[in-house]
Amino acid sequence: MPAAPTPLTETPSTVLVVEPHTAATASLTTPLERHFPLRRAASAAAAEDMLAAGGVQVVVAEQRLPDRSGLELLAAVRERWPDLLRVLVTPNADVDAVAAGIGRAGLFQYLPRPFHPDNLLLTVTNACRFSRLRREHARVLAQRHPGAVHTGDLTPDPWDRRQRNWCLDAVVRGPDSPLEPICDQLARIAPYDIPVLLTGESGTGKELFARALHESSLRALQPFVAENCGALPDQLLESELFGHRKGAFTGAIADHVGLFEQADGGTVFLDEIGDVSAAFQVKLLRVLQEGEIRPIGSEQRKRVDVRVVAATNKDLEAAMLAGSFRHDLYYRLAGVTLHLPPLRxxxxxxxxxxxxxxxxxxxxxxxxxxxxxxxxxxxxxxxxxxxxxxxxxxxxxxxxxxxxxxxxxxxxxxxxxxxxxxxxxxxxxxxxxxxxxxxxxxxxxxxxxxxxxxxxxxxxxxxxxxxxxxxxxxxxxxxxxxxxxxxxxxxxxxxxx
The missing domain is CATH 1.10.8.60 (Helicase, Ruva Protein; domain 3)
Known part of the structure; x- marks a missing residue:
């Protein structure tokens, strides 16, 4: 059983949990109530009333609510209170139906049931930490740029067009370029810790966009690391990403720190993700779900905090239908999907x-x-x-x-x-x-x-x-x-x- 993370103790964020009173599954409040100030609502309407009163930073909602779906609620929350971080908990059977609306709701993360209570605690802890860092970042930018646009109760919005486009200068484009709406969308999602999938033909600049996304995010001062997943066999790829211990396999003459650990606090770019084997997909999914890595040859797990940006020149939706790419891994990677058009x-x-x-x-x-x-x-x-x-x-x-x-x-x-x-x-x-x-x-x-x-x-x-x-x-x-x-x-x- 993984050890429970240590939640933030400085100015703890208030979490609103939205779940029906008659939920047959374990209550969401149980893993959280000892760590965060909680508010509870049994319906979407009650949740909106509480949010209108203010004071909430993170919303955790069940998908199955009596008056509307959790996804519809969180999409409405995004429209009215865009600065609140949103987490959706959904039965595993509903994942396919929910996937199409994930981008519309702008989720920080979603959790399919069943899940380990520590996984929920880790997700909410990360959401609260991100919320606090974002407010601090906004405060610093407000001091540096007093004329920045103001929205809501987070004082200045650091992501007005002037602020968010400076890091996109490397994306060369002409007037009325098809890349303009893509760059605008990238700048909008950059501050939010949601995974991004970049699709498009080889040579369209997917790594360039991944770097621009990292530089636009609150992780910009932390490492950005990249790996071509299609270029290595499984064992070498696992070693490159998760590390290994000396003697773990032939040629392992010293300990090796994997890219996930090197990028702790930053961004990992996984290029050609559509080329990884079915066996490695399972290992990667576990890392993304648990937020932990286990180097090859080690019995100890290490918790890492990374944002994953993946890229592929393949049609992953077709690969899912063909059974060569896992549905659950796809939904973990494709929080937001951006398609880069070819040069022609x-x-x-x-x-x-x-x-x-x-x-x-x-x-x-x-x-x-x-x-x-x-x-x-x-x-x-x-x-x-x-x-x-x-x-x-x-x-x-x-x-x-x-x-x-x-x-x-x-x-x-x-x-x-x-x-x-x-x-x-x-x-x-x-x-x-x-x-x-x-x-x-x-x-x-x-x-x-x-x-x-x-x-x-x-x-x-x-x-x-x-x-x-x-x-x-x-x-x-x-x-x-x-x-x-x-x-x-x-x-x-x-x-x-």
């Missing part, structure tokens, strides 16, 4: 991102700062970027090192892959084009890509394409591509022959 869905962001990446490349390589030509940027915008920002960084670094050091990077420096796909995408006719029109458009795209890459050296392009110079000239005339050197080819008019 963010055309307005490409220019600012390129500027940032070119500055990074200039610093890394010790070269003068360069800019993209209008033609090169247009071609980059037509490429679909399956590798997202990671692929774009590689492409721009390649252009920098292959350039002559001039102030502008032209389209001739783009890789064949980018030029070919961008040119073909630009050349393909829209609508109900015939097969002949589509084939001609593809041929024109290949010609345009090759000429651009060869700097409009027609002899070189003809040799590369296996054509005579006369044959190349005839094709260029046919497709209207016989332009002066340096011009950017345009797609042919559909139907030209």
């Amino acid at each position: 869905r963010r055309p307005g962001d490409l220019g600012p991102i390129c500027e940032r990446l070119l500055r990074e490349a200039a610093r890394a390589f010790g070269t003068p700062l360069q800019r993209l030509s209008t033609e090169a940027l247009a071609l980059l915008n037509r490429y679909h970027w399956p590798g997202n920002v990671r692929e774009l960084r590689s492409e721009l670094q390649r252009m920098v090192v292959l350039s002559d050091g001039g102030p502008e990077l032209g389209p001739q420096l783009l890789s064949a892959r980018v030029l070919a796909r961008a040119s073909v995408a630009d050349a393909l006719p829209a609508g109900d084009a015939t097969l002949k029109e589509r084939v001609e458009a593809l041929e024109a795209g290949i010609l345009s890509e090759t000429l651009t890459r060869c700097g409009w050296n027609k002899s070189r392009a003809a040799t590369e394409l296996g054509l005579s110079r006369v044959g190349l000239r005839n094709k260029l005339a046919r497709y209207g591509l016989d332009l002066a050197d340096g011009d950017v080819a345009k797609p042919p008019v559909s139907g030209d022959s």
Whole structure:
């Protein structure tokens, strides 16, 4: 049996427990009454009356109440008293039904029954500690920024737009970017100790967002640690996250402190969480539920206080239906889910991102700062970027090192892959084009890509394409591509022959 945590003794928070008088299960008040000032309500209506009187910092509610569900009550509490921390206790059978509304209620945590009383005590203790830290943080910010926005009885709201966006500057985006509402939502949830799941394709910046979330939170002065869960087998992953003792397995020549212990008080970022095995999912779930780790080879458990941010490029909901990912672990990780769109869905962001990446490349390589030509940027915008920002960084670094050091990077420096796909995408006719029109458009795209890459050296392009110079000239005339050197080819008019 785990040892009961020592609750806060300094200015204990008042906890409102909402549960029906006729509850068949163990009362929620029993584990808490010796540690916190408690108020009790038997219905949602009675709870709202008590909250209106003030003086409560944490609300713990049963899901099954006589007049409305606990989730509906906590969603209403969030609307009227957003600074109160909310904990929901629900029968295990109701977890699937409750999951869809967890984000709407903005829960600090939810507990499925049955649970150990110490687990409830730990959850409420952490909620009270977080409440006190948040009020202290707000007080300090109020002293530093007297003009901050005020809300409720917590004096200044430290999370007005000016305060919460300074840590999101690393997320480069243009005006009206699809990332803007995501950054706004991230800034809103950052102060609340709720787990976050980041989804999206590889290279969309999930770790960047996880760091921004950490820097926006009250844990910002504590460690941020990251681990790629898909890169390690189970035993090594368990050792990396939870630690091991000397001699626990072959090669364990010394004690190792795991990342959860290293990040105590801070944030753990678990990348590629969708790739972990079913066996490791069970171990991770236990750690998240109990708030304790047990290093490999040790009999002693250690309590840790971390916020978990997970990320995946897989569809975890589909994985749950297929039976390869646990429902209970998903709900532990996905307190709030943020989906990051791919770069091809963010055309307005490409220019600012390129500027940032070119500055990074200039610093890394010790070269003068360069800019993209209008033609090169247009071609980059037509490429679909399956590798997202990671692929774009590689492409721009390649252009920098292959350039002559001039102030502008032209389209001739783009890789064949980018030029070919961008040119073909630009050349393909829209609508109900015939097969002949589509084939001609593809041929024109290949010609345009090759000429651009060869700097409009027609002899070189003809040799590369296996054509005579006369044959190349005839094709260029046919497709209207016989332009002066340096011009950017345009797609042919559909139907030209």
